[in-house]
Amino acid sequence: xxxxxxxxxxxxxxxxxxxxxxxxxxxxxxxxxxxxxxxxxxxxxxxxxxxxxxxxxxxxxxxxxxxxxxxxxxxxxxxxxxxxxxxxxxxxxxxxxxxx
Amino acid sequence: xxxxxxxxxxxxxxxxxxxxxxxxxxxxxxxxxxxxxxxxxxxxxxxxxxxxxxxxxxxxxxxxxxxxxxxxxxxxxxxxxxxxxxxxxxxxxxxxxxxxxxxxxxxxxxxxxxxxxxxxxxxxxxxxxxxxxxxxxxxxxxxxxxxxxxxxxxxxxxxxxxxxxxxxxxxxxxxxxxxxxxxxxxxxxxxxxxxxxxxxxxxxxxxxxxxxxxxxxxxxxxxxxxxxxxxxxxxxxxxxxxxxxxxxxxxxxxxxxxxxxxxxxxxxxxxxxxxxxxxxxxxxxxxxxxxxxxxxxxxxxxxxxxxxxxxxxxxxxxxxxxxxxxxxxxxxxxxxxxxxxxxxxxxxxxxxxxxxxxxxxxxxxxxxxxxxxxxxxxxxxxxxxxxxxxxxxxxxxxxxxxxxxxxxxxxxxxxxxxxxxx
Numbered sequence: 001x002x003x004x005x006x007x008x009x010x011x012x013x014x015x016x017x018x019x020x021x022x023x024x025x026x027x028x029x030x031x032x033x034x035x036x037x038x039x040x041x042x043x044x045x046x047x048x049x050x051x052x053x054x055x056x057x058x059x060x061x062x063x064x065x066x067x068x069x070x071x072x073x074x075x076x077x078x079x080x081x082x083x084x085x086x087x088x089x090x091x092x093x094x095x096x097x098x099x100x
Numbered sequence: 101x102x103x104x105x106x107x108x109x110x111x112x113x114x115x116x117x118x119x120x121x122x123x124x125x126x127x128x129x130x131x132x133x134x135x136x137x138x139x140x141x142x143x144x145x146x147x148x149x150x151x152x153x154x155x156x157x158x159x160x161x162x163x164x165x166x167x168x169x170x171x172x173x174x175x176x177x178x179x180x181x182x183x184x185x186x187x188x189x190x191x192x193x194x195x196x197x198x199x200x201x202x203x204x205x206x207x208x209x210x211x212x213x214x215x216x217x218x219x220x221x222x223x224x225x226x227x228x229x230x231x232x233x234x235x236x237x238x239x240x241x242x243x244x245x246x247x248x249x250x251x252x253x254x255x256x257x258x259x260x261x262x263x264x265x266x267x268x269x270x271x272x273x274x275x276x277x278x279x280x281x282x283x284x285x286x287x288x289x290x291x292x293x294x295x296x297x298x299x300x301x302x303x304x305x306x307x308x309x310x311x312x313x314x315x316x317x318x319x320x321x322x323x324x325x326x327x328x329x330x331x332x333x334x335x336x337x338x339x340x341x342x343x344x345x346x347x348x349x350x351x352x353x354x355x356x357x358x359x360x361x362x363x364x365x366x367x368x369x370x371x372x373x374x375x376x377x378x379x380x381x382x383x384x385x386x387x388x389x390x391x392x393x394x395x396x397x398x399x400x401x402x403x404x405x406x407x408x409x410x411x412x413x414x415x416x417x418x419x420x421x422x423x424x425x426x427x428x429x430x431x432x433x434x435x436x437x438x439x440x441x442x443x444x445x446x447x448x449x450x451x452x453x454x455x456x457x458x459x460x461x462x463x464x465x466x467x468x469x470x471x472x473x474x475x476x477x478x479x480x481x482x483x484x485x486x487x488x489x490x491x492x493x494x495x496x497x498x499x500x501x502x503x504x505x506x507x508x509x510x511x512x513x514x515x516x517x518x519x520x521x522x
Binding site for chain 1: 147148149151152287349352355356358359366370373374375376377378379380382383384385386387388390391392393395396399401404405407408409411412413415421422425426427428429431432434435466467470
């Protein structure tokens with residue numbers, strides 16, 4: 001991938017190819033205008049995020065404990081309700097895009 | 101509705117009797133209502149009809165309230181103005197021509213206009229408190245774990261809570277009483293030390309110690325700062341004392357908040373692929389390509405921006421640089437608040453550093469928009485409760501809000517402080 005890199009001011013520069021790569025990972029298509037606009041905006045936003053470099057390493061308080069319960073079968077949505085919002089269903093199942 | 105406060109108007113009658121009998125309530129449109137569409141302000145979910153009620157919706161119905169509509173909001177809660185809604189912007193009834201704040205802008209606007217007695221919003225980085233401040237109403241962001249998130253469409257799970265909006269502190273506290281408490285369907289809810297809140301709205305701040313973080317006043321609008329100090333004078337006249345505190349960590353809160361919220365959003369919003377719900381576009385072929393096209397059509401620009409930035413922050417080679425540092429900042433902010441609250445009953449600041457923007461004024465520069473959340477985001481990072489109460493107007497007649505921040509499960513303290521401002 002083409003990568004974000006620091007320019008001479010130490011700011012993060014993002015090019016439209018990097019945006020395109022990230023959009024691929026995120027499964028979101030973008031048009032060319034969006035790619036270019038996002039590249040410019042991401043440079044600003046990521047430069048702001050760089051200020052987190054100044055944050056010291058912190059040991060968070062270890063107050064997390066696992067809470068367990070027995071796994072019991074209870075009433076849940078019936079199939080019809082669960083499928084009600086799907087654009088396509090077949091034999092009580094969700095139907096995804098046709099591959100070919 | 102000329103102000104466009106509702107995405108969907110409806111009438112869902114509550115139970116007979118109960119503490120909210122005779123009251124109407126608007127529900128933010130990212131909180132599930134059985135049989136009534138719940139869009140999250142997104143074209144992606146324009147036709148999504150939940151098959152079940154959120155826990156908070158069950159509770160307000162049992163308490164006797166009548167739900168009169170699903171309130172407009174920034175798409176998936178991502179915004180500070182309600183202008184990113186796919187259903188158009190909402191006007192501010194307290195300052196026509198200005199934004200109502202966001203992301204729960206519809207909830208605050210319909211309460212301010214008197215179209216609903218009460219409303220529920222959700223607050224991930226200020227989304228209840230900002231619109232409360234901009235519309236001149238009261239809004240509470242509860243301690244993380246006080247209110248069930250079951251049925252709330254997730255944006256950033258580790259940060260968000262559902263909270264009440266109302267014309268007065270007492271009414272907001274009454275609604276909080278109804279929705280608070282553990283829920284077996286949300287494993288992050290906890291048994292709170294107290295569940296009575298409304299009787300804390302007694303205005304009695306005699307002997308109260310209020311800490312004022314100086315960092316949250318730096319760079320704020322002059323009129324906003326003036327109204328803030330007048331509010332502090334009022335509390336001192338009622339017997340409270342104030343002292344300044346320094347919270348160096350909050351200088352990094354906005355950046356840490358956005359890294360964490362965007363990272364969580366990039367994962368949470370992966371479910372919207374048009375197969376189980378949401379617009380599908382009807383594309384065939386390679387599934388990743390089909391989903392990418394459906395998501396291009398279904399999501400607005402701010403949502404795409406946050407999904408992409410979150411994906412970037414979590415991608416190989418960048419996780420330590422962004423996500424891990426943001427978690428360090430989050431722990432640091434929590435420590436700073438703990439220390440400051442060891443010497444104070446509550447902390448106080450302006451809710452928003454600026455008065456409401458004009459409609460359409462602020463959409464072009466996302467970074468400037470994010471920075472407006474400087475005073476609200478630290479509270480979510482620290483999992484603490486906070487309330488925004490009206491504190492007068494700027495010289496241009498725009499509403500100003502003051503925020504009180506309390507210790508974990510210290511809702512009674514912030515309600516008491518807020519109720520002392522008339």
